[in-house]
Amino acid sequence: MIERVAEHLNRALHDVLAADPSVYVLGEDITDPYGGAFKITKGLSSRFGDRVRSTPISEGAIVGAGAGLALAGDKAIVEIMFADFAGLAFDQLLNFAGKTTAMYGRPVPMPLVVRCPSGGHRGYGPTHSQSPQKHFIGIPGLSVLELTPFHDARLLLEHCFCTRRPSLLFEDKVLYTRRMFRDGVVDELFGFEAVGESPGVARVRLDGVTDYDCTLIVPGGMAHRAIEAMRELLLEHEVLCELLVPAQLYPFDLGGVAPRGRHVCVAEDGSAGGTWGAEVAARLYPALWDRLSRPITLVSAADSVIPAAPHLEREVLVHAETIRLAVLEALA
Template structure:
């Protein structure tokens, strides 16, 4: 039990992949440099090729070919998990995702299952520069037949992967690179102040709150990669400014489903990585306005990265990306 509590997200995801492959001999894993001894750029696939042999394949450097091969395996009756080394390069597989994989479930005169998961390590805060630090989730939202998920520190990764396969459609799974280094939350406990529960259908939504409290000044809504930053902002707002927030973290970004997780705050703030413009946050706000219009005290606040290419220099990167203090200042300004 102690070992499970201390588990980092990267270790948790690696264990989940081991369990999924062990449980189902039809699952294959494809990606650049994923085989041992390298085990992938972020070591998420460490040990898989040594244990499962040819079911785990290092591939040539071609995102379109990797996703196409994974989709072909899925169409042929197997299941595939594809790793894109950096989410930035999922754009090179956009045609395979949008025009082939997402359409293949409906193009042949009968429903055709296509159990494919495309894993995309995303986000900055690592000094990797303009083309290895982006959060391109918004570019894949709204494509029929292509659900979009994001790894969180609340949701069990094996259950999430199995849920993706159960949709029988290709799925994108974004994984924040800094989140890999953080600890999983376990048994409903976030820290000494906050507790969480999973609510709603499917993978559900994590609700983080003070135990026994139902009335909040603000509801924060963020994708999984921002969960720790949002919790830090919640803590600062409570202890330094006596502002009480709850936090909602869905595992599925599209199609969005907050059923059973209606915000309880008098204000709503949606924060995400990536610049503004056609974003997940804007979609969340558009969905919430009709339901919350009669009780919102002010417009929904949207927090995004700056409209800028992401620099490699750490001090410049910090000025572009979203941090806990960015969320805190946005809530303070909205509630002033």
């Protein structure tokens, strides 16, 4: 049975709420019959009643209420309908949720997960298509994760709660319609394995190959585009690539997993400048300096507002072709 990422995430939310009566879900229009803008919360309110609440349109209030529930001893999963509007809750994340764990003279748990549907490629225009992950990288006390087609969403949510610190979970909207990868199989060419410490890293590779021309590192929403680029590089240019997809973006840690390529390329959907990719490069350089063939390549979206027109949007955002050309240029 093929399970789409949206279906998988919905099932994970059902399982988490069923297993733990202290978990609450808050967000705009998340109750039935609507079930959220992307139907991720479909069926939750019908099954779990008052533990699933539709809220007024105020991101600051939603995140503040979720943080308050977490501070009072419950657990909260908050949905921001579009990640673009997480900025409206920035003070709650930066100065309340992120700091609360250390402001009372003793460690205080903050089991809060803020879900953020992000990314473009759907023609939603400038304020509903962004990938603002970089704005939350480096905030003390705040974890940043991204949904992937390899990682079990229930385990990710439970991992966030177990860390006892507030977490942002970004979910690329295009990823919702993609299938989950199962049983170590990506397609007829590539397989994958879970490596590293929890929440772990997915390594996509060719069976039996340990030496690669390039290691690609991308967040979950870029996984399918990176795999498409890997396929084209292999079949058209005989360039061997492996792919690493970490579920946790910050604090960044590959869990002891070392890239095996002689070059490293990090791709992400946001614009350049103070990015997750730059953080990855800074962390990897000391360990890889003696064997890299050239500096790490960073691939980002163009420095532009994201247009709504599909042909203009395509010029701004990162595609498989963007990654393929960046790798070829680096290895030339």
